[in-house]
Amino acid sequence: MSSLALPEGVQRARPLMLVVGLVAAFGLWSYPAELPPWRALGIVSAWVGCALIVASFVLMVREPRLARWLGGLEAMLRWHHRSGVLGYVLLLVHPLALAAEGWRDDPRRAWQTLDPFQQSWPVWSGWLALLLLMLGLAFSFSRRLAYRRWLVLHQALGIGALAGWLHVFALLGDAGLAAAGAGLAGVALAWRFMAVDAGLSASPYHVAAVARPAPGVVDLRLVPLAGAMPIAAGQFVLARFDDGPAYHGCGEFHPFTASRVGADGTLQLTIKALGRCSGRLQGLSPGGLARLQGPFGDFLAGRDAGPQLWVAGGIGITPFVAALREHPRAAPTTLVYLYPRSRDAAFLDELQQLAREDTLLELLAVETGDSPPPLDPLLDRVTGLAARTVQVCGPAPLVAELSDRLARRGVPGHRILHESFDFR
Ligand SMILES: Cc1cc2nc3c(=O)[nH]c(=O)nc-3n(C[C@H](O)[C@H](O)[C@H](O)COP(=O)(O)OP(=O)(O)OC[C@H]3O[C@@H](n4cnc5c(N)ncnc54)[C@H](O)[C@@H]3O)c2cc1C
Incomplete structure (x- = not known):
């Protein structure tokens, strides 16, 4: 999902700015000036990992104003995943770097640092956190899991983060920024579950x-x-x-x-x-x-800026129908509507009527049957393709396949805007 409405660079940078801001705050605050390098790395990686996990919590809140500010839900989701994965990797570095520090004196000390059976419950909670985060992440990227099962397994990440904070507080007590980070993550979690999932803000x-x-x-x-x-x-x-x-x-x-x-x-x-x-x-x-x-979302936000190619896969026709119902086209527009069979194609009659009335609108309605859509022959029929802004809405595989073909035909990435009907 991209936008032509706001300066793109600024909009795209905002989730990154949030992540970098939190990383910088936690990294600078935790940086130990006079410790040996491995121990310092062990400490900084833990705090920067925490910062990334906090960022990933904030980026999962589905609140309209926050989403607008952060460049849309899809951008938030992308950075939610990135900061979560990177956070996990850094948290994993934490015990390994501490063990590496012990290794320099005696390999047995390194093993003592890692062996949970030689530790007490504050350290076990740290291992539990890593285990749950690993489990949650392993399932996060599975597209084959049914959505609800995926969601439950994804929530293991939340429990993992909780175990991680327990580890921090049990070892360090109320450690300044740690409390602020836990507070921010808690607010994000409560906001997501109460205002969004339970619908209090609806x-x-x-x-x-x-x-x-x-x-x-x-x-x-x-x-x-x-x-x-x-x-x-x-x-x-x-x-x-x-x-x-x-x-x-x-x-x-x-x-x-x-x-x-x-x-x-x-x-x-x-x-x-x-x-x-x-x-x-x-x-x-x-x-x-x-x-x-x-x-x-801001899909179609730049819909009147120059010639357009709109591509809808099945029920992905909804945003285009809404725009066409609102007012006639202000710029030449080709709408490609792909559907398996004519009887499945919602609004086909209405779109044909609109195309007859609107000289700037060309409709290419294509019954694909059970085969993949004939994208190349369709793109051959679109005049001045490289100068058009392309807006694609539909299932994720269609969006990916079409973006790939367009790129090969020289349509620059920033001119390909999409809405994927698939959220994870
Ligand atoms: C931005 C966007 C706009 C959409 N607009 C339309 C539309 O106009 N018309 C239409 O028919 N469909 C639309 N969809 C798709 C629609 O949301 C899914 O078909 C529906 O949520 C599937 O839920 P299910 O329980 O029936 O199917 P499931 O088989 O349980 O889920 C199928 C897929 O839908 C997504 N999904 C399921 N539940 C949720 C949820 N609670 N929150 C977010 N995603 C979920 C997941 O990616 C999942 O893999 C849109 C999707 C997105 C992301």
Whole structure:
């Protein structure tokens, strides 16, 4: 997810600035001036590792203003992963460097430093922290694990971090910046679980109408019950639907892009059955209550700046439909819409009608069947490709494959903007 709305360099640098700021604060504060080099490395790696873990906690908070400031949820997620992994590596260096210091005197001292059976519980808690962090990380990058199982295993990282702080406080007592770091991580965790996951910061909406534009796709019109969210076409919300007489929700917030943004604050979500929760949502009927958090994202923010190529994979059509419904194109735009079969293609008739009415809009609607989309022949049909800004929305493999082909055709990376419908 990228943006043309803010100076890109500044926006991209903000998560990095947060990480570097915390690393610098912890690194400088902990730097021991008069200790032998291995021991100094052991101490600094532990504190810098803690700083990176704190940063990764802050970067998992899904709060609209924070996300906007930090360049969007996807950028936050990217840096959440990076700082978590690097933090773990540095925490692993901590006992190894301390043992290396002992090795210089006597190898048996090095072993004593590492052997948990020769230690007390404050050191065991450190080993437990490393073990849990390793376990959590091992599962973090698995794409094959079902989402909920992945989430539970990912939470081992949180317990690992808790064990790590226990280790610090048991050994050092209330160590200044350590308390501040633990406090910051605690606030981030509480914010994430209470305000975001439990929905305390969500706005209530009423499900006013339900339509079914294609098999396995439900289209919901939502009317705000309190203040309307200031959402733009291309942005998404985190939505949870409360149980009703004929409907049992799954009690979770899921990301969905608005497919229509009304001037009166109403918005439309179009949801395809792609798994357990989105499958259940197909049974929704009018009258229910929705809770929304957002808006998030800045996909399509630069949509009127010069010629565009928009590529939608399946239900990835939602941000483009929202933009086209808002107003006619201001710049020449080719919309490539890929779907397995015509009957699965939500809004196809409406898009064909819009393309007939709007001279700047060209629609290339492609039924792919069960084969991979014919990307090269499609790109051959797009005139002036290198001068276009490309916006891609759909499953992660489509985004990756298309970005690769575009790069090979000389479209610079900063002109390829994407929204992947896959969050981990
Ligand atoms: C930015 C964004 C915008 C999206 N917009 C739309 C849209 O307009 N219409 C649409 O039909 N779909 C959209 N999706 C996809 C939609 O969110 C998933 O299909 C849905 O969450 C799947 O949940 P599930 O329980 O049905 O399936 P599962 O099989 O449990 O999950 C499938 C995948 O969805 C993601 N996912 C599942 N639960 C969550 C969660 N609670 N929070 C975040 N990600 C989760 C994970 O990547 C997971 O691997 C969007 C996704 C993203 C990231």
